[in-house]
Amino acid sequence: MAWNEPGGNSNNQDPWGGRRGGGGGDKKGPPDLDEAFRKLQDSLNGMFGSGKKRGGGDSLPKGGGFGLLGVGLAVLAAIWLYSAVYVVDEQEQAVVLRFGKYYETVGPGLNIYFPPIDRKYMENVTRERAYTKQGQMLTEDENIVEVPLTVQYKISNLQDFVLNVDQPEVSLQHATDSALRHVVGSTSMDKVLTEGREQMAIEIKERLQRFLDTYRTGITVTQVNVQSAAAPREVQEAFDDVIRAREDEQRARNQAESYANGVVPEARGQAQRIIEDANGYRDEVVSRAKGEADRFTKLVAEYRKAPEVTRERLYLETMQEVYSNTSKVLVTGKDGQNNLLYLPLDKMVDGSRNANAPVSVPATSVNDAVNRASDLQQQQPQLRTRESR
Numbered sequence: 001m002a003w004n005e006p007g008g009n010s011n012n013q014d015p016w017g018g019r020r021g022g023g024g025g026d027k028k029g030p031p032d033l034d035e036a037f038r039k040l041q042d043s044l045n046g047m048f049g050s051g052k053k054r055g056g057g058d059s060l061p062k063g064g065g066f067g068l069l070g071v072g073l074a075v076l077a078a079i080w081l082y083s084a085v086y087v088v089d090e091q092e093q094a095v096v097l098r099f100g101k102y103y104e105t106v107g108p109g110l111n112i113y114f115p116p117i118d119r120k121y122m123e124n125v126t127r128e129r130a131y132t133k134q135g136q137m138l139t140e141d142e143n144i145v146e147v148p149l150t151v152q153y154k155i156s157n158l159q160d161f162v163l164n165v166d167q168p169e170v171s172l173q174h175a176t177d178s179a180l181r182h183v184v185g186s187t188s189m190d191k192v193l194t195e196g197r198e199q200m201a202i203e204i205k206e207r208l209q210r211f212l213d214t215y216r217t218g219i220t221v222t223q224v225n226v227q228s229a230a231a232p233r234e235v236q237e238a239f240d241d242v243i244r245a246r247e248d249e250q251r252a253r254n255q256a257e258s259y260a261n262g263v264v265p266e267a268r269g270q271a272q273r274i275i276e277d278a279n280g281y282r283d284e285v286v287s288r289a290k291g292e293a294d295r296f297t298k299l300v301a302e303y304r305k306a307p308e309v310t311r312e313r314l315y316l317e318t319m320q321e322v323y324s325n326t327s328k329v330l331v332t333g334k335d336g337q338n339n340l341l342y343l344p345l346d347k348m349v350d351g352s353r354n355a356n357a358p359v360s361v362p363a364t365s366v367n368d369a370v371n372r373a374s375d376l377q378q379q380q381p382q383l384r385t386r387e388s389r
Contacts, residue, residue, distance in 0.1 A: 085112050086120065093158045094122040105159055121162045125155045128222055131169070133176050136232065143189040145229050151176055151208070152223040160218030168217040175211035179204050193243065197226045 087110055088094050094106040097119045106120075113120050134148040153172065155161050165171050183203045187196055205224040212219050231239035303310040 080115070084115060085110070086122070087111070088122060089124075091124050091126040092122055093125050094120050095158050095162045096120050102159060102163060121158075123155055123158055123161065125158055128152050128154050131173060131176065133173070133180060135177075137181055137184045139184060139189040139192055140186055141188050144232055145184070145189060145192050146232065147180065147184055147192065147229045148227040149176065149180055149204070150225045150227065151221060152225075153219050153221045155218055156220040157218035160216045162218075164216040164218065168215075168219060171215055171217055172212065172219055175208055175215070176204075179207040179211065182207060190246075192229050193231070193239070194246065197229065201226045 086094070088106055088108045090108045092108065094111065096103045096106060096113050098114075099117055100119075103118070129152070131151045131153070132149070133151070134146065136144050136146050139145055151172070161168050183200050184192060187200060190196075192200065201224045204226070205221055208224070209221050212221065230236065299310070
């Protein structure tokens with residue numbers, strides 16, 4: 001039954017424990033809000049402090065305001081402690097400023113600072129960051145090219161990074177743009193589009209690092225990558241034709257160098273072989289001449305000892321050498337009066353080499369040749385006698 005229904009509440013009280021009505025017990029009215037707030041205040045005083053009675057029997061808190069202030073201060077202290085204690089990771093560092101002035105650089109671990117008199121700036125100093133730049137630039141030969149560029153960097157000095165420059169990464173972008181335009185402006189278009197990108201990247205990195213060191217930004221450039229540059233779209237086809245022509249030229253040059261590398265060593269080998277043959281022939285002739293000279297010297301000595309024997313020996317050796325180098329023999333009669341006889345020794349030699357093709361020689365010719373040879377042997381003593389005379 002509701003508290004305000006007729007006959008439902010015999011004590012005539014509201015939900016906050018007070019009686020209804022201004023002064024009479026049987027007069028109905030709205031609940032007394034002052035009484036309700038008073039009871040709420042008593043409850044809070046009972047929680048945070050003690051009260052005392054005053055004239056009308058009401059209790060006022062004794063030290064209640066100081067109790068609430070203590071609770072508030074405790075809450076603020078907890079919030080301050082929570083925000084003052086911080087953890088620095090292994091890859092991070094923190095710079096602490098006290099009253100706006102540099103105080104210290106904090107390494108990894110659990111640390112504390114004192115806001116609001118202290119301020120901290122914490123950054124990752126090991127992670128490599130990247131910045132990309134692309135734009136149209138003018139080359140040394142006054143051609144416009146589009147050069148994309150990627151810069152990789154990291155923070156090397158957090159104190160300089162935080163204090164010396166307001167926005168160090170914006171300064172990095174401006175310095176990159178300046179270094180890129182300077183290098184591209186001093187390089188021809190051919191090198192920018194083809195084989196000069198690596199050298200350009202090295203020069204841009206060195207120049208950019210000098211700028212950053214001058215500004216004392218605390219940033220170290222680790223890598224600069226100049227990607228494939230291209231001409232503007234309006235003239236891209238003409239540039240492609242030029243590039244293809246250069247590639248054809250390089251291919252023809254490589255083929256020529258390959259052919260030269262194959263021909264030149266071979267020619268040098270042949271020349272060296274000819275030189276070696278000439279040296280061998282020279283040594284052979286010289287050695288043979290020396291041997292003939294020594295032989296002649298020794299032959300003179302022997303000739304002085306036995307002239308007849310030496311002369312006959314020379315004659316026989318000479319005839320043997322002459323007949324061994326010819327395939328034809330002429331035989332004459334006594335005193336040259338008889339007809340010449342021809343002995344076909346060449347055909348006989350060929351017949352001996354080729355058994356399938358025998359040579360027929362008349363028997364009379366052979367017999368005559370034999371008889372003539374025997375006559376010559378008999379006449380040799382007479383010839384020697386005549387020569388001696």
